[in-house]
Amino acid sequence: MFDEEELSILEALESGALKSSIDAEQEIALARQAARENLSKSKNITLRLNMADVVAVKRKAQESGIPYQTLISALIHQYAVGKVQIEA
Known part of the structure; x- marks a missing residue:
């Protein structure tokens, strides 16, 4: 033993x-x-965005029927996992 x-x-x-x-x-x-x-599932952050971009994102989010912050989060997630790429 x-x-x-x-x-x-x-x-x-x-x-x-x-x-x-x-x-x-x-x-x-x-x-x-x-x-x-x-x-934790999420982290609060602060971003400074161009006002025209914010207005455009809010408009597109409204058209999609989702909150604009959810849309921004989804776009960042898609970039993070490689589904969206930024052209250099």
Whole structure:
């Protein structure tokens, strides 16, 4: 089952002779915070856009029946996944 070294570690752990070198509660809290920050579905950002572009996008979004911010997000997503490319 356990070899001699594993048994000695288990005994030391159970007797309280071993002390953790990290604060487990703090490490867990940091991991949870990192997960929340990195696994969230969306991220709010601020963009400065040309007013004429905003008006045009709002018009096209209205024609499509979707909110203009959803349209902008969809366009960025399509670019990010390679469905849309910008001509240089």
